[in-house]
Amino acid sequence: MMRRIQEINGAIHNKNDLSDLLPKMGCPVELNDDDDIEIEVFPDRPDLLSHETMAKAVRSFQDGDTEVSPVEVSDSGVRITVEGDLEGVRPIIMGAIVRGVNTGNSASERDSFIQSLMDHQEKLHMTLGRKRSLASIGVHDLSKLKHPFRYETVSSDFSFQPLASEDVMSVSEILDSHPKGIEYSKLMDGLDAYPIILDSNNEVISLPPIINGNHTTVSEDTNDFFIDVTGFDEIACETCLLLVSLSLSELGGVVESVEVQDKDGSVKVTPNFGAKTYRVPNRLIEKILGMELSDSEIGGAIQRMGGILLESRTITHGSERAERWSDCVVGEREHVFSMPRWRSDIMHPVDIVEDIAIGIGYENLPDILSSVHIDASPLKSSNLHRRIRMSMRSVGLQEIQSLTLSNEGDQFKKTRWPIISEATVISNPITVDHTVLRQYIFPSLMNLLASNRHHELPQRVYELGEV
Known part of the structure; x- marks a missing residue:
């Protein structure tokens, strides 16, 4: 490292x-x-x-690197045309091209680069991609491809040579017998048609999210790359594309855009490295950090985290009453920040405040004792929960803790259970997995068991939590 x-x-x-x-x-x-x-x-x-x-x-x-979006993107002239109905199959596709990447000066350095690129790809699959269910990435040798590319669906008997395989295999054979197909075949459950990316010579670029075609294999001689990202979550897909492109650009690569033409004729150009802007009231910063900071101190702290303080100003119009900590109110000061687009972890002004705290250093925050002294005692419900947990442990069950956020599919459709009352829906969900507050715990247990099918039975688990 x-x-x-x-x-x-x-x-x-x-x-x-x-x-x-x-x-x-x-x-x-x-x-x-x-x-x-x-x-x-x-x-x-x-x-x-x-x-x-x-x-x-x-x-x-x-x-204090001051450039929030240092990556310049030029036009490649490459286009991906979406053909057929991919809405319920894998609707989102994005692309980028990176040319002239310095992959190393020796065979060992180039081997290390390829391994590092693959490791980065898999780490993004596991985190942002949620094991490729939300987003999956393909990295290809651009010199072996002829554009424009097509993104369409094929039947299960469509055949091609998958990556690192000597044999031509059908889609159904890949899902049944190829190691990657077996690992990720559950993502294709219930599909009658399968997503495929082809070039102008009808060479298979990728069968997302399973495996690439062998024709596009990245080798020691590869310096120009085509990156595709497909999935169901717009933010996850965009962030994956930006991070892989950024990683290659740090090695001297020149990033070029790809046009994606949807079946309705609309065109989207990716990647977009434009920075995102956030408004944060000064009141929120002082309340969370417990200290007053000058504009220069705030700017220096956020700069260390890769952002820029664009402006500090007094609010002259808008709401006159704060309903939430993060609300900007007339007469108060606010700060406007520019942050890199690939920082998908920034979802709320509180996240900006956290970055300011990290930039300042937690060790430099004031030590303030609470002015309120309260003698603590356990709640009656805590005693009950403790006794339940002791009883469960005594019969050999292991406790799990899952998220209280879930989705309609897990809670109601897969279980065929009714909605107890009107479900609490998240108005601006970050992912398709977290759209409602759960009404049942059982689906969380089933998801856990489904993810641990490779472990020995019996698996004795329980959860004690809020619904």
Whole structure:
């Protein structure tokens, strides 16, 4: 990790200084020996899952990299045409081209690059892509392809040579016998048609989200790349595309756009590296951090996190009463921030405040004791819950804790259970998996068992939670 960060940033980092800096960024150091540093990256920061994007984050945190969107995107002239009905199959597709990537000066360096690229791809599949259910990524050797490309559906008897296979196989054979097909075939359950990406020579680029075609295999000689991302979640797909493109651009690659023409004739150009803007009231920053900060201190802190403070101003029009902490009110001060588009973890002004806290350093926040002294005692319900848990453990059951957010499919359609009362629906869900507050716990248990079918039986689990 340390060697790669130094190579990408073109600077020598003191290992001990880097070991002190990384935990401040939210990446605890697991191992620090004479040769390397091993760190843990949490799923809420997918922008830190590759050597290249980590190096960029270190550069910002250490030196205050001021460019929120340093990636310039030129027009490639490449188009993907969506043909057929993919709405219930895999409706979203995006693409990008990156040319002239410096993959290394020796065979071993180029091998390491390919392995690192594959690792980054799989980490994004596991986190943002939710095991490829929301988004899946394909990376291909552009020199072997002829554009324009087509995104359409095929039947189960459609055949091609999948990646790393010597045999031509049908889609049904891939799902039944290929290792990747077996692993992800559940994502194709119930489909009569299957998504496929083809080039102008009818060469198979990808069967998303299962496997690429063997024709487009990335090799040591590959310097120009075509990236496709397909899925069901717009934000997850866009973020995956941006992060893979960003990672390759950090290695000297030039990013080019791809036009996606939908069946209705509408055209979308991807990737879009334009920054996102957020308004945050100064009141919210002071309330959460417990301290007053000058505009320059706020700007410096957010700059270390890769953002820019665009403006600090007094609000002159709008609401005169704050119903929520994050509301901007007339007469109060607010700050306008520009943040990189690939920071999909920023969903609310509170997330900006968290970045400010990290940029300042938690160790520099004031230590304030609560002015209210209350003698604590257990709730009656806590005693009941404790007794239930003890009873469950005594008969050999293991407790799980799942999210209270669920979706209509898991809660009602798959179980064929009625809605107890009007379901509480999330007005602006971030993912299709979290659209309602759950009314039943049982679907969460079933999802857990479905994900652990490879473990031995019996699996004795229970959950005690809110509905």
